[in-house]
Amino acid sequence: MPSSKLKTAKAVQDSAALHFRLHYNCCKxxxxxxxGLVESADYLAESFQLGYPALHCKACGSYPPLVDSESVNRIIDERAKQYLSKAPCGCGNCEPGFFLGPSVGVKRYGKTGANSQRYQCRQCESVFTQVSIKGEEQLATLFNSLSLGHSPQKIMQQLSIAPKIYYQLLQRLFHCLRFYTRQQEQKSLNGSFIAIHTESQIHAFSEQKKIWTLCSTEVNSGYVLLHSHNQTQLELNDNAYYQQKASTLLPSLTESPIVEALKRRYQLTLNRYHFEDLHYGPTVNLRGTKLLQPSVCAYAHFQLLSGFTQHSENFHHYIEHESSIRGAALMCCVDEIKQQRAEIFYLYRHPRTQSDMGTTGNKVGWWNDRWFPADFGAFCGITSVQQVPAPISLPQPEACQNYFTHLQENMSKQLKSASSVDALFEINRALFNYVIPDQQGVSPAMRLGASQKLMTGSELVNAAVAAVNQDHVLKFNT
Structure with missing residues (x-):
């Protein structure tokens, strides 16, 4: 194909909207x-052969648990707005989020009585006014106080503001930082290959409130791309909600030899109702929320990750050894797996010794999964077609855990509402990526290429506010 046609094809690909998968009940x-096929003559659509509702694939004999696709799709829509939205810029109805598609555009539409510019969406023709973000110093003070783990009450006293103003500022800071960081990521993630590492963790608040979270980092930099949780404000089908049963979390078992630890983890997974039936014990919901089954959260999380991988020629997903997220990871890249453009690997971080695992691999578990040694512990190819896959490069193996530790040590436990959690998680994601250096004095954003230097809190907030205001100028003057 001539180079001009290649460029045209690439431009069409880059401008195409991202479409999430809609149906998850298939052979995995x-x-x-x-x-990945939704319909097959080999399927028994609802089987209770193993004691739980499952699809039975007679071709391979597998019994993947049934997934509430409707609830997953609604959570995807909710999470796309939370994590990838371009708010406060553009039309709130039509503007696709970062990594989700090209801008729909707006045009000038007169002015308000107060002489503020109005705009009209080119797609739905709705009219709106966008106010430029002001008060950078106050937002910077808020950010710096939050970075020190100060409680809401202490910050209100420092800023001499009422609770209503505090929460308004919190949301404003959240939107600005999200906009800026996503903008920087979209500029930086343009290589032909990307690898993403995902791990889960329980995040605890005061008064016995606990939520299950997933963190995904870019492998080479340790930059946190997406951090999601299992709380929602949506009304869904009852089977999508967390049941608060006794914990079935897998222990790390790092004190045991690695092969023995892996065998024990597989056995504990078999003790579950089914592989995706993960529980972390009783908890108390935050005000105005319900908790999702971790697997439902995972399906939505990995669908959103497909936005970060869609323009890479090849990509890898490295997921912790946890079967409740395995199906979600597979379903985010079915076509790419079939085209051998994507691969998924289990990882198990463990302080292994040189003699406790053979270099040719050890078969472990009910499917005789073959595990291979690595500097960080071991890995297992879920999709790899190679008998002995190439060694995995994981320069920042502790990145997810470092972020979880940062949240537990620096984020206030005195939280009561879901909107505050969403804002503070995103604010801390920006703090972790752009402001906090590693032992070499380098931030994850610098390693990713999203920042040229280690930023102070005030510099980050000022850059975020400027990005939002500058986007108004660039978009509306064209």
């Missing part, structure tokens, strides 16, 4: 002819 055995 990537070596089966029915892998």
């Amino acid at each position: 055995n990537c070596r089966c002819q029915n892998f």
